[in-house]
Amino acid sequence: MNRSGSSVFAGCLVALLACLFIGCAGGNSAHPAPGAVVARATDGTASILDPFKLTDQRGEKREVRFPLDRPLVITLADRAGSKQVAGWVEPVRRRFGESVRIEGVADLRAVPGFLRGLVRGQFAGLDYPVMLDWDGAVVGPAGYEGGAVAVWLVDREGNILWRGQGEVDEARLDVMVHRLDGLLRNHK
Secondary structure (H helix, E strand, C coil): CCHHHHHHHHHHHHHHHHHHHHCCCCCCCCCCCCCCCCEECCCCCCCEECCEEEEECCCCEEEECCCCCCCEEEEEECHHHHCCHHHHHHHHHHHHHHHCEEEEEEECCCCCHHHHHHHHHHHCCCCCCCEEECCCCCCCCCCCCCCCCEEEEECCCCEEEEEEECCCCHHHHHHHHHHHHHHHHHHC
């Protein structure tokens, strides 16, 4: 390889690594798996979450299917949104413990194939599973655009009862917690 060819290669490599560590826009460049419908409604907004399967950072298959044994709080996040997840999830975990299922889906559509192992390793130290969506099979049909966390409250039958996005604030968290209280009270 000549000098200019190696500089182009090095430039591309630097750009890809910068994209990984600084963050890239998720975009909708990946297509969902054939037949994958994650969220559907007649008015264009997701109102029902369909069953889906993804692999987590440890290589274990995780599945969301209905009916559930308890309500579900699900987060969809890319690199930028991942910084906002704990603000939503930790108060729910503290208040409700195991009575609420919490699942996270990482939007990894922007990660090039050759960097997937490195990115998977960044999740390895977490003590909770994160479903890795490399191809947009879940986040694409769900309409997730990236840049901020999306938080959904889903009942046992798969109905999306509440949606939030972005940094947590007390008012929206209170609304979600109130809805969760009602779901748990009515199911006893």
